[in-house]
Amino acid sequence: MPASPAQLEVRGIGKLFGGLSALEEVSFTAPAGRLLGLIGPNGAGKSTLFNIIAGAFRPSRGAVLLDGRDVTPLGSAGRARMGIGRTFQLATLFHELSAMQNVLQAVLCRAPRRTLAGLLQSEAYRREQQACEARARQVLETLDIDAYWNQRAGGLPLGVRKLLTVAVALATEPRLLLLDEPAAGLSEEEGRRLMARIDATLRGRCTVIVVEHHLKLIQRFCEQVIVLEFGRVIYDGPPAGLKGNTRVVDAYLGHD
Amino acid sequence: MTAALLAQGLVIGLVNGILYVLVALGLTLIYGIVHIVNFAHGEVYMLGAMGIYVLHVAAGWPLPLAMAAVLAASWAAGVAVERAFFRPLRGQWLQLVVASVGISLIAQSLSWVIFGAQEKYVPSYLPGVVQAFGVRIQLERLLAAGVALALVAGLYALVHRTRLGMAMRAIEEDEETARMLGVDSDRVASTTVGLGFLLAALGGALVAPIYSINPGMGLETILMSFIIVIIGGLGSITGTVLAGLLIGILQSIGALAFGAEAATILVFGAMIVVLILRPQGLMGRA
């Protein structure tokens, strides 16, 4: 897989919803290839930040840079093509499509559209098509869910669906991957296995940012942790530093 | 356009508008609870008028009795339709819409067969005309508008003051939770559809003496009602009322100023603009 991990820089991001400010002056850098954890109590602005990085929301202030290139003006589709992939909290998938087709949708976004060639059913087009299908199957294999390839995505068990969302994101060959609570709704054990697999498959291939509630998981897998509270960064450093940091501790223990 | 003409146009528009509202309200209620845009609604309206003709004029029943019978029948029909078609198809919006189209086709074509093509007439409930400030308006229209207004108020009270209303709003907010809180959503659904049908039938019954009656009369009304609920916001009572009056006036003033077709284009144009700028409608929740 050619894609090389990208460095993400977030510069002075602010976001206002109506009058309320969800994010203020959020800045941090995720070096290429890093597995970075983003934590914080509910309503701290994690999802907002995610949506801004992914291009679903426009920030009120600040900029998002991928390998030093400003991607702020792009929408989600554009950023996806730039190499920013993401998953959604509630295992969002194309429910009517099979697992295979779900991934295929993502793979095809890397292939040229060439609709005219498709209408003429040119040989080259068909070959590209087959290549993409092979690729999709391969992605399913890497996450070890190829057994389900032809089952309707909507009908799969939650654990598999979670992995499938990752597979879909992965199939776009992201250089930065945003995982929104991948372990949500899973048992601690399942969650750990999931993270382990993600870690195993992605390590070194792309930069990853995980929003997660289970501190344990974060501490176990991430080299860098960012803690948000009330839309501000209150900690940016190695997981080891979390324990000692009083603000983080009472921010957390204060809430849950 | 002279001031007197404008005033007259406004009054006619308002009266027509409030009558549209009566039919549109049923649509919006049903959509709010069952999430179906009921294409058969116009036929209920038509059958309401037809019922009055058959019972009151043809069979010679006294008006109150005929009226009561029509309302009861329409309610029953609503409950039946909900049971037979809407419930089994719940959640499949496409099938629901198309099924309601089918029901409307059946109702209309059967009516052509049974009642025939001859226009039917119902004698005025309240003949006469009132005149004020150079504006003339038929008493029967005022009566119809008055009843409609009262009903709208009553409905508003029902939805916001009664248990049933609470249940309805709960389901509208979030059916799952409502269910968990022990709301019998099936019963509420059939009640709502019954209520919606009753309103439509009443609309027809009130209009019967104002215009003539034929099995095709439902179509124009249903088109109008769609526009109204879309502009007002599917599921919003206040929105429907506002939009109804708005459309009534837009139509009559538009027709006065530019003619009938221009008015039609104006009205549908308004609907598209709303759909583009504010798809959830003026009062609808996004």
Place this chain on the structure above:
Amino acid sequence: MNAARLVVALVLALLPLLTPTYAQHVAIVVLINAAYTVGVYFMLRMGYLTLGHAGYIALGAYTAALVSTRLGWSPWIGIALAPLVAGAAGWGLGSLTMRLRGIYFSLSVFAFGEIVNATFRAVPALGGPAGVAGLPRPAFAGIALESHLAYYYLVLAAALACGTFLYRLQGTRFGFALLTLRTADEERLAQSIGIDTPRYKAWAFAACCAAAGLMGAVHAHYLRFVGPSIFTFLYSTDLVVFAMVGGLGSFAGPLIGAAVLTALGEQLFSVGYYKSLVYAVILIAIILALPGGLLSLPQRLRRAR
């Protein structure tokens, strides 16, 4: 499969030679409706119900009518322009209403159809309430396609063009990507994997409106007449009925639905409301009892045994 295709092709090509004129007329109407219905199906497959398809058909038909009568140009020019006009209109509305889905989309298209019809009725230059009469039949190799048989082949060609276009379009990556627009969530996911959903919707709508426009033009030259009383809301609903009755399971569904119901409708002549009555009853029966449509009848029967 290919053998089957060959048989169908041969039947379509040769049968009319052996059938009486009336059968040819029915065949023409069936093909026209089938082509329209396929367009409706194309949108249904994406999860979008068009309740105003007749509006786009009308755009094509009127384009052909006005080009050949008012401008006096060759009918072929009109037939060539029609899909462009209808497609452009489809693209326009598509990009304006791209935020809409479900019933809201349906009603926006419905409103558009009504506006188109009201406009043609209102503007005398566009035929007004009387419509446009006296369209010539296009000539092929110097021979005007006057006879039913001759015109049948033009209709067949147009229908195949529409059908093949939309069918192959489904097979392309573009067509495949159109399956990701069903719900708001899925659309968000689609964007997150790089699908520019609004543009896709607009183009998809443009494609099936263009097909409708082409067939509309051919339809107009068959009738030699266009008028606001032809392409009404009820026509649009008929098309939806055809698609649903045929079944949304595959591309064959709408074809079957259109063929069966149109041929049937032509038999229920004496009184129009019996036609709609029969249509409606069949529709309801199918929706409640045979969700897969006529398409799923065979395997349903097999399961029954």
Place this chain on the structure above:
Amino acid sequence: MRRLLLTAGMVLTTSLGVLTAPPALAQKIFKIGNLSPLSGPGAAFGIGIQHGAEMAAEDIGVFQVAGERYKIEVLPYDTVYDPAKTVAALNRALYSDDIKYGFILGAGVHGAILPIIRQSRFFDMFLGAAGKSVTNAENPTVFRFMASSDQLYSTFTAALYQKLGVKRVAFLGPNDDLGKSDVRTLRELIGTLKGQAEFVGEDYFERGAKDFGAPLLRLLALKPDAIDTDAAPTGTVALIAKQARELGYEGYFFSSTAVLEAKPIVDIAGKGADKVIAYRVWSKPPTPLYEQLAERHQKKYGEPALGTVWEAYGATRWVVEAIQKAGTFDTIKVADTLAASSFAGHPFGPASWGAEKTYGARRQIQTPLPASIIRDGKWEPLDVRVGTME
């Protein structure tokens, strides 16, 4: 209920007509198509034609052509006033049910079918008000068995305006080619009256419209003393009269080209129905035949005979007579024979072909025509010295 049976009967006969396809058999039956709206707004006219033709068929019984014996059968085809459906119906009549003679109702649908008629020489017993566009030399097999608008206007309008002292005329007609062409006719005509009356304004309504508030307000602001409702059908005229009176209008209504009945108008408009004027409506039966048919219709179909019944009856009788005279079913030969003939057996009285100067062909029926006015809820004759159309 009875209509349910009737229509069911129609369906049956048609499907039978379809099944008994083999020409060898069909020879014994002379099929006349009734291509007209049998459902929807215009249905009353179509059903009237069906009844009129059926009663004529009864009276004709079995007739002989070139040694063969024939019985008449009237096959209904519902066109719902829709040109496309009319084309479909005509195709079926011609090529499936092999019918060469038929009633085709409505000017609006003829734009679509005239090419087919010219091609196939279908014998179109045309009932409808369109002017030169349909009745002309290019359509030798199209005969109009109903007074045309321009005929009615030129026959009555001037004389009546004078008699009733009408000064300001407004027009409120159907929004289709008919209304638009009739308003032209009326304007020209008033133009020729040199100041005796003036045309103050026009407006239109959609077929099946029920609320005329806006157009009426616009017109009444122009203070007319006569409103011409053109071809508005009975129900529409009734509603227009009712609503106009409620808005304070006291003048006349000229239902110039419609086929009107008094009762519904009186039912719905009450006193307001007075001063409604219509042509072609007989306040008392013009002929014994008319009277006899009216009674028979009441008995046979359980409802009063509608306007088109008379025209359809007369047409069927006259055409069959011409076929017998011509000794063939060839529509061109029959057309020539018919055009050269006159007919005594029309319910309205002696009928012939005229208005050649206007139409360039002898294809327009000429019969005695009355003008009547509603007074106290009843038709009364308006005896006027009528002109005729060359």
